[in-house]
Amino acid sequence: MKKFTVDRIEGNKVVLVGDDGVSVNLDLASIPKNTRKKLKDGDVLRFEDNSCFLDRRETADRKKRIEALMREVFKD
Numbered sequence: 001m002k003k004f005t006v007d008r009i010e011g012n013k014v015v016l017v018g019d020d021g022v023s024v025n026l027d028l029a030s031i032p033k034n035t036r037k038k039l040k041d042g043d044v045l046r047f048e049d050n051s052c053f054l055d056r057r058e059t060a061d062r063k064k065r066i067e068a069l070m071r072e073v074f075k076d
Contacts, residue, residue, distance in 0.1 A: 001048040003058065006041055016045065 004016035044058040
C-alpha cells in the first residue's frame with residue numbers, strides 16, 4: 001500500500017506527493033471517477049491492489065496535525 005497527498009490539480013493532471021517527498025504526475029482520468037469527483041488539494045490517496053481510494057481518516061488526521069503545528073508557530 002502506498003499513500004500520496006494531492007498537492008494540486010492542474011487541468012487534466014493531478015500532482016501527488018508521496019510520504020517520501022517524491023512527486024508523481026498522473027492523468028486525472030486514471031483516478032476512479034467516484035474518487036476523482038471528490039478530490040481536492042490535501043486529500044490522501046491510498047493505492048492498494050491496483051485500486052485507488054480516498055483515505056478520509058488519514059486526510060483528517062493530517063489536517064489536524066497541520067492545524068496544531070500552525071497554532072504553535074503563530075501563537076501570540
